[in-house]
Amino acid sequence: MILDERLLAYIDSLDAGEEAFLEELRDDAQKRDVPIIRRQAQKFLAVVLQMKRPQHILEIGTAIGYSSLFMASRLPESDITTIELDPERAAEAKEHILSAGRQEQISVLTGDSAQLLPRLAEEGRQYDFIFLDAAKGQYIRLLPLLKDMLVPGGVLVTDNVLQDGTIIDARCLIERRDRTIYERVRDYNQTVMHDPDLTSCLLAVGDGMTVSVKKDG
Numbered sequence: 001m002i003l004d005e006r007l008l009a010y011i012d013s014l015d016a017g018e019e020a021f022l023e024e025l026r027d028d029a030q031k032r033d034v035p036i037i038r039r040q041a042q043k044f045l046a047v048v049l050q051m052k053r054p055q056h057i058l059e060i061g062t063a064i065g066y067s068s069l070f071m072a073s074r075l076p077e078s079d080i081t082t083i084e085l086d087p088e089r090a091a092e093a094k095e096h097i098l099s100a101g102r103q104e105q106i107s108v109l110t111g112d113s114a115q116l117l118p119r120l121a122e123e124g125r126q127y128d129f130i131f132l133d134a135a136k137g138q139y140i141r142l143l144p145l146l147k148d149m150l151v152p153g154g155v156l157v158t159d160n161v162l163q164d165g166t167i168i169d170a171r172c173l174i175e176r177r178d179r180t181i182y183e184r185v186r187d188y189n190q191t192v193m194h195d196p197d198l199t200s201c202l203l204a205v206g207d208g209m210t211v212s213v214k215k216d217g
Helices: 005-013 020-031 039-052 066-074 087-099 113-122 136-149 163-168 176-194
Strands: 056-060 079-084 106-110 127-132 150-159 198-203 209-214
Touching: 005 039, 020 066, 039 066, 039 127, 039 150, 039 209, 056 066, 056 136, 066 079, 066 087, 066 106, 079 087, 079 113, 087 106, 113 136, 127 136, 136 150, 136 176, 150 176, 163 176, 176 198, 176 209
Parallel strands: 056 079, 056 127, 079 106, 127 150
Antiparallel strands: 150 209, 198 209
């Protein structure tokens, strides 16, 4: 954990919670070890969404649909496109979206984001808010595509960029099987924070989030 467990417990004690459907979905995800957005990160995301009030939202990494449904509940006037690589999870997300009556608001695309994003770009799709929460090793690969689809003044929020705090450890301390992801996330953080087209900050919220605003021109 990035924050002390006692601090996290205190922060969670102040949480008013979400609507019952979302709370049930979160409980189910946790019981099955399905990765969804951490509660503290979700609260921060809610504030960003309320300030920006985007109309067109793109999410990379649907999982079982929790974040899409959360964003839809906060911004019922928005339209959301979400991409999931795993067909089984995409199918489950569609079921949850249908159960919530959000099928007209949320579109689930199944496949590799690196292949689907160029197709969306060819269709002229542009977004004023993008939430990147997929395989962390792919973040650096997707960044140029996402930047091109983000309108000037649009916001890109990237989740899970601190690797539970291990991002600051020396490479030799990282397990061999995790080193590729470790290096790619470090590369992503360095790139997004120094990109001349973006104004970015990195926050120790949840497992770390970067918030990037595309500059005009």
